[in-house]
Amino acid sequence: MNRHFDAVLPAPFGKVGVRIAEGMVRELVYLPDSMPDQAPSCALTRKVARQLDAYYANPDAVFTLPLAPAGTAFQQQVWNRISAVPRGAVTTYGAIARNIGSAPRAVGQACGANWYPIVIPCHRVVSAAGIGGFANHDADGFFLDVKRWLLRHEGVMLT
16 A cells, blocks of 8 residues: 555546545645556545546546645645636646736746646646646656646647
């Protein structure tokens, strides 16, 4: 049993690790497919699993998970802007930065610090010149493959 996660759930792009604390979701983490599954062991991890499965089946599924408070006031401001981006659309780091009076790099760092990916859809934030980074990773690899999968799943086509 992986003591770092309360569940490790299969996903079309790998796995999602779930951490629970005090009756709330504390963190969702993208994990490679090589990570062993860990079945949900409580009502909340089962709810997370059901809602993630619903999203994988239908990108319009709505998440209603109790999220533990996280992040700085600035990060929360960025995450609120991200949460307003509808499925099938993207925005840029620069657009969010202009909207909140910040810099694109700071917005990118806040995106990478997101404790609740998928639920707070930071994959919908791209650079002005392409897909941008993801989960504080700029180079091609697992995390950008996850971002590509999520964007394709939601009907967004990037060049």
